[in-house]
Amino acid sequence: MTTFRIHPVSCPSCGHRFEVEIAHGLHLTRLPTIRERLIDGSFQVYACPACRESALYEATVVYTDFERGEYVAAETPSSASWQTALSRHQTVFRDCFESGPPIAQEMGAKFKRRVVFGFRALREKLVLWDAGLDDRIVEAVKGDLLAEEGESPSGVVLRIARVLDGGHLLFAAYAPVQLPDDLPADQPRVVVHRAPHDFLTAPAARYAARAAEPSAIARDYPWLHDDWFVDLHDGPSYLYR
Numbered sequence: 001m002t003t004f005r006i007h008p009v010s011c012p013s014c015g016h017r018f019e020v021e022i023a024h025g026l027h028l029t030r031l032p033t034i035r036e037r038l039i040d041g042s043f044q045v046y047a048c049p050a051c052r053e054s055a056l057y058e059a060t061v062v063y064t065d066f067e068r069g070e071y072v073a074a075e076t077p078s079s080a081s082w083q084t085a086l087s088r089h090q091t092v093f094r095d096c097f098e099s100g101p102p103i104a105q106e107m108g109a110k111f112k113r114r115v116v117f118g119f120r121a122l123r124e125k126l127v128l129w130d131a132g133l134d135d136r137i138v139e140a141v142k143g144d145l146l147a148e149e150g151e152s153p154s155g156v157v158l159r160i161a162r163v164l165d166g167g168h169l170l171f172a173a174y175a176p177v178q179l180p181d182d183l184p185a186d187q188p189r190v191v192v193h194r195a196p197h198d199f200l201t202a203p204a205a206r207y208a209a210r211a212a213e214p215s216a217i218a219r220d221y222p223w224l225h226d227d228w229f230v231d232l233h234d235g236p237s238y239l240y241r
């Protein structure tokens, strides 16, 4: 079910208190425009009624698209550790699909299942899948790029900006998210727009080379065997550093 709730928030620029509408579940089959807004970055971006400054109000949400077979649980960086998030969403998924009637089981088996932190990571999955790309291979390509640049995935966060003509991957580079200590997990997280500090491009040939050798991915990025966390920057990838 698609559910929205009203949350009181404070404007990050002027402190004005107002209310915003926050989604708790997004079932896209009946809401195709939300997918477009997630991709163009306008989803849950609200302007302050006093000073007109816009910010993104990000909260936990489960995104499902039955037609495309997409199930993405988006946490905020303050809502849970990756271990807690993983076990929570595995339980929900099991209760909804795997332990359900045969029709639910059949549906569940078709889903690509992911847990991500933040809307930028959610957007990345949708953009890659739209382009017909495998997000596991893209994570391996990102890891290769960062290693070449002498950077670590805990120091620089790469997210797809665009898939260019010819299938080349344009990544935007961001600083890792810094969290305030006092943010309650159930409150929307206010994200003030920051431009990426850099862009990196991976040629399509690099993706093709990684795609041709799955055993090399398993060797270099063993955490990519997990189908829930397919993210260089979050989740079990940390166990291998």
Ligand SMILES: [Zn+2]
Residues within 6 Å of the ligand: 011, 012, 013, 014, 015, 016, 048, 049, 050, 051, 052, 053
């Ligand atoms: Zn304001």
